[in-house]
Amino acid sequence: MVIETALYLNDRINNALPYIKNQYWLKAVLLISILSPILANDLPLVTTTKEGTLTFPAVKNIWIPRQQITYNETSTFKISCAIPYAPLKSNLENTNLPPLFSNQTYHTNSMYINFFKVHWLGTTKNGSDVLSNLLHGTRVSLWIGIMVSLISSFIGLVIGLGAGFYKDKYFKLSWLQVFLILFSIFIFWFYCLRLTVSVYFHLFIATTICYAHTLLHRNLAKKNSRKRISIPIHFLATRVIEIFTAIPKLILILTLSLFITKGTIAVITILSISYWPLIANLSRNLLDQLGQENYLQSGRLLYLPNLILLSKHALPMVAAVVLPMSITLIGFAILSEASLSYLGMGLASDTPTWGVLLQESRSNFSAWWVAVFPGLVIMYTVYRLYRLGQQMTNVDKLFLHDK
Amino acid sequence: MWAYFIRRLIILIPTLLVVIILGFYIQALQPTPTLSFNEDQKESSKYEQAQETFIKAHNLQLPYFYISINSFENPDTIFKIINPNIQKLLITWLDQIKNWEAVSTYYHELKQISIADSSPSIRHLAKLLLTEPQIDHHSSIVLETKATGKINNALNKLKLASWNFAFFIPRINFTIENQFHLWLFGNDEKDGVLKGNFGNSIYTNQPITQNLLSGFKYTLIFTCLSIILSMALAIVIATIWKWNPKLDALISTFTIAALCAPSYWVGSILLTTFSNPELLNIFPASGIQPIFSSSNGVPVHFIYFILPLVCYCYGLTAMLVNLLIQHLKTNENKAYYYTAKYKGIGKSKLYFFHQLPNALLPALSYLVQSIPALLSGSVVIELIFTIPGMGFSIFNAIQQGDHVAISFIFLLMGTITLVSFLLADVIAKWFNPKNEAIW
Numbered sequence: 092m093v094i095e096t097a098l099y100l101n102d103r104i105n106n107a108l109p110y111i112k113n114q115y116w117l118k119a120v121l122l123i124s125i126l127s128p129i130l131a132n133d134l135p136l137v138t139t140t141k142e143g144t145l146t147f148p149a150v151k152n153i154w155i156p157r158q159q160i161t162y163n164e165t166s167t168f169k170i171s172c173a174i175p176y177a178p179l180k181s182n183l184e185n186t187n188l189p190p191l192f193s194n195q196t197y198h199t200n201s202m203y204i205n206f207f208k209v210h211w212l213g214t215t216k217n218g219s220d221v222l223s224n225l226l227h228g229t230r231v232s233l234w235i236g237i238m239v240s241l242i243s244s245f246i247g248l249v250i251g252l253g254a255g256f257y258k259d260k261y262f263k264l265s266w267l268q269v270f271l272i273l274f275s276i277f278i279f280w281f282y283c284l285r286l287t288v289s290v291y292f293h294l295f296i297a298t299t300i301c302y303a304h305t306l307l308h309r310n311l312a313k314k315n316s317r318k319r320i321s322i323p324i325h326f327l328a329t330r331v332i333e334i335f336t337a338i339p340k341l342i343l344i345l346t347l348s349l350f351i352t353k354g355t356i357a358v359i360t361i362l363s364i365s366y367w368p369l370i371a372n373l374s375r376n377l378l379d380q381l382g383q384e385n386y387l388q389s390g391r392l393l394y395l396p397n398l399i400l401l402s403k404h405a406l407p408m409v410a411a412v413v414l415p416m417s418i419t420l421i422g423f424a425i426l427s428e429a430s431l432s433y434l435g436m437g438l439a440s441d442t443p444t445w446g447v448l449l450q451e452s453r454s455n456f457s458a459w460w461v462a463v464f465p466g467l468v469i470m471y472t473v474y475r476l477y478r479l480g481q482q483m484t485n486v487d488k489l490f491l492h493d494k
Numbered sequence: 495m496w497a498y499f500i501r502r503l504i505i506l507i508p509t510l511l512v513v514i515i516l517g518f519y520i521q522a523l524q525p526t527p528t529l530s531f532n533e534d535q536k537e538s539s540k541y542e543q544a545q546e547t548f549i550k551a552h553n554l555q556l557p558y559f560y561i562s563i564n565s566f567e568n569p570d571t572i573f574k575i576i577n578p579n580i581q582k583l584l585i586t587w588l589d590q591i592k593n594w595e596a597v598s599t600y601y602h603e604l605k606q607i608s609i610a611d612s613s614p615s616i617r618h619l620a621k622l623l624l625t626e627p628q629i630d631h632h633s634s635i636v637l638e639t640k641a642t643g644k645i646n647n648a649l650n651k652l653k654l655a656s657w658n659f660a661f662f663i664p665r666i667n668f669t670i671e672n673q674f675h676l677w678l679f680g681n682d683e684k685d686g687v688l689k690g691n692f693g694n695s696i697y698t699n700q701p702i703t704q705n706l707l708s709g710f711k712y713t714l715i716f717t718c719l720s721i722i723l724s725m726a727l728a729i730v731i732a733t734i735w736k737w738n739p740k741l742d743a744l745i746s747t748f749t750i751a752a753l754c755a756p757s758y759w760v761g762s763i764l765l766t767t768f769s770n771p772e773l774l775n776i777f778p779a780s781g782i783q784p785i786f787s788s789s790n791g792v793p794v795h796f797i798y799f800i801l802p803l804v805c806y807c808y809g810l811t812a813m814l815v816n817l818l819i820q821h822l823k824t825n826e827n828k829a830y831y832y833t834a835k836y837k838g839i840g841k842s843k844l845y846f847f848h849q850l851p852n853a854l855l856p857a858l859s860y861l862v863q864s865i866p867a868l869l870s871g872s873v874v875i876e877l878i879f880t881i882p883g884m885g886f887s888i889f890n891a892i893q894q895g896d897h898v899a900i901s902f903i904f905l906l907m908g909t910i911t912l913v914s915f916l917l918a919d920v921i922a923k924w925f926n927p928k929n930e931a932i933w
Contacts, residue, residue: 281664286565286589330509337513337911338904339870343520345892346900350524426756430874433758434889452762459766468760473754 095402099410110296117477124229128152131174131223138166174209174220178227178443181372182218190221190460191215213460215451225465227443232469234424235359235444239424242363244417247370248409254328254371255378256387256397256405273298328375335368344427348436358437362424374409375415381408419480422473429469445469496681498923506912513912515559516905518674521897522558546576552696552897554578557672567594567661570669586627594654603648611644619634646749677901695891702902705887712883713872719799720806720868721861727807728814728857729850735819736845745815752812753824758870761805761878768801777801805875812863814857821853855925862918 123130134148140163148162149172157177160224190213212221252260280299303397345476346493351357381387392402425445432446433453440447445465452462548554555576564570568588575581587597600626608620619639623632632649677693680686687693692702735745769777778798825831826849834844872885880886891899 098850166858276665281563282662285563285663330505330512333509333912333915334512334516337509337908337915338517339866339907339911341870342888342892342903343871345873345889346520349892349895422754426754430756430758432873433756434877436893449759449762454761455774456766456770459763462759462762462766464765466756469759470751474751477750477754 099407103476109341114475114479116290116471117479119352120139120229120233120472123226125153126234127226127230130172131176131178131220131226132172132179133167133175133180134160134162136170137170138162142168156237174223174226175216176210176220176223178224179217179219179441184218185210185214186218187214187455187458189458191282212464213458214459215448216455216458221448221461221464223443224443224448225468228445228448228465228492231355231438231442231444232428232446233421233472235355235362236421236424239312239361239362239366240417242359243366243420244370244413246363246367247372248374248413250328250331251371251374252378252401252405255375255381255409256401257324259323259325260321261391261397261403262322262324264322265319269320269322272302275304283446300407309447322439328371332368332371332375335365336372340427341363341430344431345434345436348431353437353439355438358428358431359430362427365427366420366424369420370413370416374413377409377412378405406416414481418483419477422476425469426473495923495927499920501921502916506916510908510912513908514901514905515674517908518677518901519558520904521900522673524895542577545832549576549578553676554897555581555642556676557667557669558674559669559674560670562667562669564665564667565661566663566665567592567658568665569594569598570667582623585707587629590629591652591656592661593655593658596652600648600652603644607648615639615645616645625929691904692902695900696896697894702896702898706884706891706899706902706906709881709887710881713869713876713885714879716799716802716806716872716875716883717865717868719803720810721865723803724807724811724814724910725857725861727811727816729854731811731815732822732850732853733845738823744778745819749812749815750809753816755808757805757809758874758878760808761801761875764801764804765878779868802875802879802881805878806868806871810861810868813864814861817860818853822849825849825852853924859918859922862921864915865914866907869910870907876884 105369117208128134129136129152130150132149132152134152134157136147136149138146138148140146146162148160151160171201186350190211190212191209210222212218212225214220215224278296282296344361345362347364348357387400387404390404428444429446429449432444433449437446437449438444442452445468448465449462449469453457529646555573555578557573568585571586572581575584581650584597584601587601591597591760604620604624608617608624611617611620619635623645626632626635626667629652631652631752636646636649676686678686680689680691684693685691694700695702695705727854731745735741766773768774777800831844831849834848839848869884872883873889874885875881876883876885877889888899891903
């Protein structure tokens with residue numbers, strides 16, 4: 092099934108490639124998210140050590156945090172970055188500068204340095220450079236968006252596919268299996284999550300459960316195979332989705348962010364919790380509509396194994412809709428992260444993101460440049476992602492019609 | 495139709511119950527609220543007493559729900575210890591020692607020593623140990639201070655008694671005396687939610703409904719106005735699109751751009767341009783006045799409504815325009831459209847009497863579904879424009895961590911959302927009975 096899916100995805104991406112080719116903005120954002128420490132940094136790009144060999148501190152900053160990098164500050168040979176400012180580094184001499192060539196205070200008289208030392212997009216009220224913050228913000232914002240989209244579409248696909256494919260009557264288990272599954276979930280929850288027991292005990296419990304499970308399944312479940320009950324997966328999944336959509340997203344996010352500690356992982360979990368029902372609902376609805384066409388039904392009548400039916404017939408149809416949706420979801424996640432940071436409940440203000448920059452504008456209305464540029468960047472990125480998603484749906488429609 | 499409605503309603507009730515329980519659990523996950531005291535006052539015994547009465551008044555020491563699953567060694571009477579810090583300390587000790595009897599005797603011995611021992615240094619040491627959650631650190635602390643006698647004996651006794659087998663046996667506890675039961679049904683002293691008492695705020699001690707719903711009229715006015723306005727605007731734009739098909743690309747670009755612009759950003763941009771004394775000072779920056787209170791017979795206070803309404807409307811309008819145009823396009827490929835067209839109906843008659851009503855239905859259904867999103871979206875807009883509406887008080891209550899308020903918010907929002915979903919489904923079913931309901 093894994094190989095099937097991989098081949099299918101490869102096919103689909105090959106088909107969509109001509110459309111992805113022209114996405115210059117998204118490519119640039121992706122590149123900047125990786126290379127931002129080279130573009131904007133107060134570390135020099137090239138210097139010499141005390142022994143006289145060349146080092147590249149700004150390049151090191153791509154994979155090492157800023158605080159851990161040291162270099163020889165007395166060296167005379169230095170090539171600085173194109174934007175020689177670090178993000179969120181306060182400079183009390185140049186606060187609230189408007190964009191482009193404004194009157195700022197320098198400590199050197201060299202014309203060459205003055206030309207490069209320009210705050211192109213102005214400074215915040217702490218005196219940190221807006222452009223540098225923007226470039227470094229792409230890193231956190233984009234990767235939060237991608238991770239949220241990946242996690243929530245995975246959870247949504249599993250639940251939506253299960254609900255849409257098995258419906259209410261096609262997933263059958265014997266009573267014993269139901270009991271064993273519930274029992275093992277309970278045991279796992281009780282010993283591994285509720286009680287704090289040593290790791291060896293966890294391993295012992297897990298192995299015994301697995302062993303007992305396989306033994307009982309082989310010997311006893313076959314005898315009871317006639318007394319199988321169908322599990323209403325569709326009904327259960329629909330109720331769970333309904334419950335999660337019944338709580339408004341913003342209120343759920345605000346309440347969760349109260350007691351989850353601040354950080355990137357926390358924001359990713361909070362947003363994934365609130366976004367998976369979208370994907371699950373979409374894939375389930377699609378399979379429900381397909382059910383009327385009866386080709387999954389005829390496959391069942393031919394005694395095709397469920398795995399092949401799932402991977403060859405159900406998954407391609409669902410992925411054709413979910414793949415574009417997950418791309419637009421990256422944009423929505425970026426928006427939500429920004430709004431969380433704007434309300435002061437997302438990431439801590441010492442990590443540079445687009446939302447943290449926008450939050451600065453909340454208390455500083457006269458500095459329009461702090462609000463306008465990050466907002467435009469967010470808006471255009473999300474717009475491009477939305478458009479890419481739309482194009483992908485069109486490609487997929489063409490692709491399906493060809494077959 | 496009625497059978498469908500009733501079946502839908504029957505399923506709605508347990509879903510609502512689960513939403514309420516979920517909301518209750520989410521609010522229970524956050525740490526217990528504490529009274530705000532100065533650092534000097536925290537030392538005194540007065541503070542502890544005040545804290546205990548505070549917790550007792552709101553029944554925060556009780557278990558959250560009817561059923562709880564615990565280890566056999568966990569005492570089911572632990573909620574009788576009122577101080578939440580001591581409760582937490584004893585449970586962390588129990589997790590390490592796995593023997594309740596030994597832990598409780600150790601705790602009582604330490605308490606006895608900290609009060610009654612003759613030497614002040616040992617009393618201080620006992621107090622120190624009573625705040626240390628890690629048992630491993632206890633022996634190192636005792637070794638450092640070279641204390642012998644009672645404390646050392648107690649610690650040794652505790653270590654010998656550790657590991658009781660009963661700790662690994664699960665037990666299901668059932669109590670009627672819990673927070674959820676009290677909140678739902680109440681007791682002799684106060685009514686529960688079912689009798690219309692939603693409880694008092696923990697911090698201000700006022701009724702929560704009065705706290706949260708006092709600004710509801712503003713939010714309601716904004717929501718209704720924005721729904722009507724954006725629907726009207728969307729119909730106008732869709733009609734313009736119908737008569738000028740060349741504008742398709744332009745309209746779709748603008749609508750998607752509007753969907754991608756966060757409302758707080760638009761709000762702050764509007765504020766910096768239109769209520770900035772340095773640029774344009776047309777609209778007031780914040781606050782709200784009743785619409786119809788006027789000076790000299792002219793309703794001047796309408797001006798307060800314009801900027802927030804723009805913020806409310808633009809996203810909804812964009813979404814509705816998108817939906818309308820999409821469904822107008824699909825309707826153009828249908829048989830009824832061709833038939834009417836080639837029979838010779840005029841273009842405007844065909845559009846207004848046949849094509850538009852068919853396309854309006856999904857838009858209407860979407861509009862009903864988006865009411866809860868509008869209500870919760872009011873949080874951000876009311877924060878920017880400092881309107882004392884419901885969203886503003888919801889944000890304040892959540893940020894303060896008010897237990898009672900959060901469970902009320904979940905109850906209210908869950909009900910509104912589920913009812914609006916039901917309404918949207920019923921509308922869809924009413925207009926097109928062929929629609930297969932998805933369960």
